[in-house]
Amino acid sequence: MSTLIQNVGSNDIRKTAEVLEKHEFTIEKELGRGTSRRTFLVKNTDGDLFVVKEVNYRDNETLNRVKNEVSILNKLRHGYIVTYEDSFEESENFYIVMEYCVKGDLSKIMKAQKNVGMFEEKQILDWLVQICLALQYIHENNVLHRDVTPQNVFLTEDGYINLGDFGCAKALSSPVCPEVYQQRYNSKSDIWSFGWLLYYLCMLDVWSNKTERRRLHDNSMAGNTPEISEMYSLDLQILIKQMLSCDLKDRPSAEEILAEPFLKEAVKRNKRISIELEQTFIRALNAFNKAYNAHYRDFKALVDEWGETTDSLEDMHYSTTAGSLTGAAIGTAGGITAVVGAILAPFTFGASLIVAGVGIGVGVAGGVTGAASNITKTARDKSLRQKIEKLMQDYQSVSTPILDSLKTVRRVMRKIIKFQSFVSSSTFNNVQMGLRLGRTTVAGVTEFITLGMLASFGRIAVQSANIGRVVAAASGVLSGILVIVDVVFIVKDSREIHEMRQHWRNDDPDKVTSDVLKSIAQMRKTYKELCTVLQDIHKTREELNSHISQSRD
Missing domain, CATH: 3.30.200.20 (Phosphorylase Kinase; domain 1)
Structure with missing residues (x-):
């Protein structure tokens, strides 16, 4: 918590x-x-x-x-x-x-900017276009925002706008456009609110003064649009005044705003995947490739060792006879239950921890007389224990760099997917897109993000998230191996030996009733899941690099 x-x-x-x-x-x-x-x-x-x-x-x-x-x-x-x-x-x-938009809402940015000066016009134009593209999109989908204010416009960690808060249990905010009073709210009404937001971006001193804001709004309802600082271009001043017009016919639509000649370069910059986001993707993919090259082979070797260790534990358990354990069976039952809790906990989300607690509470009332020799022999088998200890240590060191870098790639891909509507296929055989990634090399080649690459991002993102979950769960299973190695050879009775014979090399814990056999089956199941994960990691890397390579051809 x-x-x-x-x-x-x-x-x-x-x-x-x-x-x-x-x-x-x-x-x-x-x-x-x-x-x-x-x-x-x-x-x-x-x-x-x-x-x-x-x-x-x-x-x-x-x-x-x-x-x-x-x-x-x-x-x-x-x-x-x-x-x-x-x-x-x-x-x-x-x-x-x-x-989650890391940089908070636009009002916080405006408060901070007021203390150091005015916004540069280029920054305002970029935000203008970004918000306008969002409004154009929702209006085309027959959605009205109704509350375009600085508090409902958010900034991502990459510095671009996200329009949010679509009116959940919330009344309309001031300023209120004239047609609202006549119950004729439409897409042009969002433009009115948007116009005031732009005005406040240009006039931070007015925005911070509630009394002055109210006075200007009341005047505008009578057709008197407010004056804007002359440090901004005449084109921008005229556009904002048009957006604040009380006459709907004079108020431009989002589409008409984006068609303004003086916004041409800003539209070109922002109606695409941003350069910053593209560069972030390149850095993330480079880091993933580097981690893969440095650790994948060792990761694969450790997974193979995991499988060999699981087989060794089962072999050890099977080779022990029930006759030598008569005095120890009762006494060690609590310990076995505790081990099962430790092994299965990551897969039952804590429910088996209750079982672990009960097992630990049972204790060793029966003693270990019948199994003393076997316990001493196995518990002191330092080579097996040292092998498992090293496996635990190496697992984190080789898996973490790969998973962390893949997680970063996944997060960037999720961001890029949002901009898919800005990418259209070429009419010339679906070839190169006009979205440059820069000259940085990824696996030897990069030049364009392709439509095919964007189409696969969603699937790759889901696949990489599953990879992370499996490996994290496997860490929990691995942590129980050192406990089970000391008690794995404890056989309850001949019925357990029969069950082992019936389900030899089992990878389904539900097929067996023995606590220890369930734990071994879970370890083997996890081993097979990790084998699949290794394949998925390799395929993910190959696919991402292949997309980039093909886009250049």
């Missing part, structure tokens, strides 16, 4: 933490709260950060608004819109899981 939850005595926070943990999220911190909603920064089991919005619905109207937002978010996939991840409902609370 996170430090936040440990330090907060509030039962409602604890209840929220318990609900989120059921869905494999851990609360990192609370980001904010309102009358009926709270937002949290959470982390999943892969270490990825997300924002969870918790909405308390006490009536059907609130619930319907929440479900409407989820319905909207679920169908929107765009480079400049916050990505919806998941949602679930429990105890009169609705939870929406969304992409």
Whole structure:
């Protein structure tokens, strides 16, 4: 449980933490709260950060608004819109899981900028185009945002905009456009709110003064558009005034704004996968290739050793006779139960830890008289123990660099997928895209991201996430090997020997009833899963590098 939850005595926070943990999220911190909603920064089991919005619905109207937002978010996939991840409902609370934008909302950036000066026009134009592309997309999908304000525009760690908060249990914010009073809200109404946002970006001193903001808004309702600093181009000043026009006919659409000649270069820069994101992908793929070349062979050798060790443990267990263990069978039963808990814990998400606790509590009441010689012989077999100890140490050192670098590649791919709508196939045989990755070399060749590469990113991202989960679970299984090696030879009776004969080299824990045999079967099952993981890691690397190579040909 996170430090936040440990330090907060509030039962409602604890209840929220318990609900989120059921869905494999851990609360990192609370980001904010309102009358009926709270937002949290959470982390999943892969270490990825997300924002969870918790909405308390006490009536059907609130619930319907929440479900409407989820319905909207679920169908929107765009480079400049916050990505919806998941949602679930429990105890009169609705939870929406969304992409986390590291740099916070635009209002925080504006507050910080006010202390050092005005925004450069190039920065404003980039944000203008990014937000406008998002509005164009949602308007084409018959969605109205209704609340385009600095608080609902977020910045990613790569510095580009994400439009978010699509009105969940929330009234319209000021300034309110004229047609709202006439109940004629349409896509041009979003342009009005957007125009005020741009005005505030240009006039930070006005934005920070609530009284002045209210005065200017009241004047604009009478057709008096506010003046903009002359440090910005006349083209930008005219566009903002058009966006703030009370007459819908004079207010441009998102499409018309993007067609403005003075925005041509900004549109060209932003209607594509950003250079920064492309460079991030190149660095991530280079790091993955480097880790693969340095550690993959050793990782494979360790997995092979895992399989050999599992077979050795089963052989040792089988070769022991039941007759020499008469006095020890009862006494060691608790220890065996504890070992099973340790081995199976990563696969039962903690439930078997209860079994482990019970086993440890049983103790060794029966003594070890009948098995003293065998215990002494096996427990002191230093070569086997040292082999397992080294296996444990080396496993982390060779798997971690590969998995960490692959995880970074996966995270970047998820970001790039959002921009897929900006990439269209060439009419000339689906060849090179106009999205340069730069001159940095990846596996000897890079030049373009191709449409085929983007199409495969989703599948590769899912595959790499599964790789991480299997290897992490295997670490938990591996940690139990040193315990089981000291008791693995303890056979309860002849029935267990018969069960071993019936299920020799078994990899399904459900096929056997013996606790020790279940543990060995789980180890063998994990070994086979790791063999698959090795193949997936190799295929992932080959596919990514092949895509880049083909795009240059």
